Amino acid sequence: MAINAKELSLGKVFTPDYRFFIPSFQRAYIWKPENILQLVDDLRGASLTPATPYFLGSLILVHDEGTRFEVIDGQQRLVSLSIVIAVLRDLEKDPEWMRLLDALIVEPGDKMRGIANEPRLTLRERDEAFFREYVQEGNLEALFDLSDDDWTSTAQRNITRNTRKVYDELSVLSDEERHALASYLVNAVTLVIVTTDDLDGAHRIFDVMNMRGLPLTSSDVFKARATSGLKPAELDAYAQRWDDIMDPLGDDSAGTEEFFAFLHLILTHKPVTDRLIEEFLADVLAGPLEKGTVPAFIDGVLAPYAAAWQVITHPSDTILPEGPRLRLEALNDYRNHEWKPVAMWVLTHSFRHLGSPDVSPFARRAGRSAHAEATLQALGAHDLQRLDDVLAALERVSGIDTLNRTPTADRRGHAAAAIRDLDKGYPVRLVRGLAIRPDDRAGALVRLHGEMQGDDELVRLLLIRANEQAAQAHLARPRRLSALPIMPVDIERSASFGNWPQEEHDHWAYRLGNMVLAQGAGNQLDRMTEYDQRRDRILMRADSRRFPLTAELKDFGECTPAMLRHRQEETIRLLADYWDIRYDENHTDLTRQTVDVLAKDSPKPAHSSRRVTIRQVVAAGLLIPGEKLVWERPRKGERWYATVTEDGRFRLEDGSEHASPTAAAKAAAGGRASGGLDVWKRVSDGRGLADIWKEYRRQAA
Known part of the structure; x- marks a missing residue:
């Protein structure tokens, strides 16, 4: 079994050197909107520092023949990246950018070199045609015209919903921002390509990489560096103290990294980039190491903020008063987590002894409600009204940001600004980052x-x-x-x-x-x-x-x-x-x-992926009542006509009327075909409806 591994940028992966195939035994595409939106958020955030690469993990492939590779691990990322690129291509106006983006997901072909026009990624047989027709070949308007009844698999539903969400997310960007993101994808997003010529070997590699590996976590690295400067008499005690503080946070490495990233933001007032370990060591730990105050850092910073992290993760188990507890439960409803550093700050500053090994904020160890008041006093609770006020303002900002699809970088900026003002002692109503601007309010409504x-x-x-x-x-x-x-x-x-x-x-x-x-x-x-x-x-x-x-x-x-x-x-x-x-x-x-x-008071609305109706297109003058449309299938000798009605429907030759192009196509073909909006053309000039629908969407934006 020959194994080869190399790190490549995405621009060198989506080339004629690789044609990816999803084997029939693989599971379907299962990513949900929250998964792909997290990927988009991460990529957008990373693209703000274009000189810093973004590692997207590994692909495990079996080399079949030539440039054909079967994907053993990495399907979800490959499909999702293809969706992101397809959306960027659809939103693009510059023909050269469109061509370059298209070449990332579809091999343009070259007759002289014998290269066929083929997609770079082929899904399982059940979903292959759907993904190629609607996403890879750029028929997003037709995809948006589909209804729930048009999907024949869960994967097709996930592809449709995820494409809609990515479209809505990226359509708020300017042309320059989308170009920057596309360039970052091609040049700075990297994958490790692990290839073998043996299927069993590929599965063994997968098991080793995903089941048996126990890499050092960020906490392990920080602990080793922090305790390296301690005197022998302190070393064992504070190494154990570090473990006692961090162990309750669990062994989820992603959660631990998020904790340290937010602790970095709290202490430095600046969001961390993808170089968490490097920046935390330089910005946070270097000072205590130089001054010899590592024990004070562990007891006075790490411990209370780790305890605050536990509280915001499991608020219902705490002895917090009902108001703050319910506020934290509400904040945990949000997919985005940029509220957490502000919540950590206010909890740590509301309980003088939070993180003390002698008292816990959790009810299971503190006792029932009869002992809650005594426990709050032991924790050094003070100014609980301010705690409730900050959490209320924080939940409000989180809700408005969610409605307005505020980018991750802006949400992190809100958190940094809020903590900066809270550190200065500003009253809640004057804290930047917790305020709602008139345009934010209007946009949410x-x-x-x-x-x-x-x-x-x-x-x-x-x-x-x-x-x-x-x-x-x-x-x-x-x-x-x-x-x-x-x-x-x-x-x-x-x-x-x-x-x-x-x-x-x-x-x-x-x-x-x-x-x-x-x-x-x-x-x-x-x-x-x-x-x-x-x-x-x-x-x-x-x-x-x-x-x-x-x-x-x-x-x-x-x-x-x-x-x-x-x-x-x-x-x-x-x-x-x-x-x-x-x-x-x-x-x-x-x-x-x-x-x-x-x-008028909100930011200009973006192109939305919402379904465009025939009635809207007629009202905009892009279709004229009475004109004819045709769907031809020359190879099968089939041709169907539809007439645009005054009330925004398509009337077929049998007299039936349909409210969407997809429904009209299904009815015309007796439900035998998956034809949708993209199959119809205007008889007068041969223009496809997908182009007309796209023109309407851009006019309405």
Whole structure:
């Protein structure tokens, strides 16, 4: 078995030297939006220091023949990187940049050299054509036009949702920022390519690299350096003290690195880059080592901040007063963690003896509620109102940043600014980094009014906040809690919704007013088309009825546009009250403002991946009622025509009308083909609908 390993930049991996194939025995693409968004966040943050490489791990490959390699480990990253590049290509306006980005995921081919036009990555057979047609070949508009019924596998659902999320995330960047990110991807993102010619050998390599290796953690490195300067009499005691402090944090190396990165931010007021070990040693440990104050650092800095980390990780197990405890539980709902250093700072500065080996903030060791007050006194609790105020402001900023999709670097900047001002003793209302600007407020309200398609995690979070605001209390959550749509996706077969205009259904389908919290799985309503069936199923469990906005459904015998409008307005108002963004400086109620008025005070909206409707394109004058479209399949001798209607639908030759190009294509071909928006062309000039849809999206941005 021959083994070869080398580190290459992404620009040297996505070349004709490698054609990647996912073997049939491999699992499907399983990354969720939170996984790929974390990758995008990391890459964007790393690209701010373009001279610093970003290591993306290893690929384990079996060399088949020529340039063909089977991927044993690395599928999730390769698919996700392809999605990121495809989105950058779709957002690009410069033809040369488009060509260069395209060449990263599709080999352009060269007849003279005998190189075929082929994708650089081929998925498993079930998903290969889907990924190639929609992502690799650049048909993102057609991908965005798909509905839930158009996916034939979980991997296809994940590909669609992840592409939407990456599109929304990267569309907020300027052309220069996207170019910088693309250049960083090609030149500074590196992978270690491990190849063998034997499948069994590849699996053994995988086992060794992922199961048996026990590399030093950042804590091990820092401990070794910190204790290196101690006197023999202190060495054993403080080496043990370090272990006693760090062991409760667990053996998750990523979590430990995050702790030290945030400790670095707290102590230096600057976010760490990808060189955590180098910067922590230079910026944090060098001082105590030089001054001989390592014991004081371990007892007075490491211990209290590690204890604060434990508190924010498991707030429900502590003896904290209810207000701060519930604030921390709410903060843990967010996918982003840039709130943690501020929470660590305020906890450490609210308890003089936090981290002391003699007293614990956790109830299991401190005793029941009867002893909580005594334990708080033993911890040296002081100014707990300030603790609650900081955590409340921190949760507010985290919520607004989440709605506005604030970049990671900006969130870290908010945290650094907040800690800098808190160190100076500023009152909470004057702390930069905890303040909400008018444009942030307006942007958040615009987002609340808009569609939330493919953002299940955010919808669930927003509904929890709105319901707790309505109840004016913390609401216990069932183990499995889902955000469910009141209306079915398909209303054509529904008596309850059959008389709804399609555009009305499309308007509300992905907005907050159409969503409710309910116990159970997210697909429990999939086969129910009638409102009363869906309502009764939602209200069946007591754990669902405890949420006020869910319980309201019992008062509505039918679902109407007015009902959904009422729910939308109520939900937005509750959220605006929760985060204190309802009124501006002149006491104007912003929840009564139209989206157009609010948008004037918010940053320019980005291209969104939301589905573009035929009606919108007709209203923009890009399609004309009465004109004909054609879908031709010359090899099969098939041709279908559709006519654009006044009300924004496609009418087929059999008289049936359809609200989306994908639905019209499926109906025309009898459901036999996966054709969508990209198959239709305008008869008059041969222009494809995907181009027209893209033009509309850019005009609307």
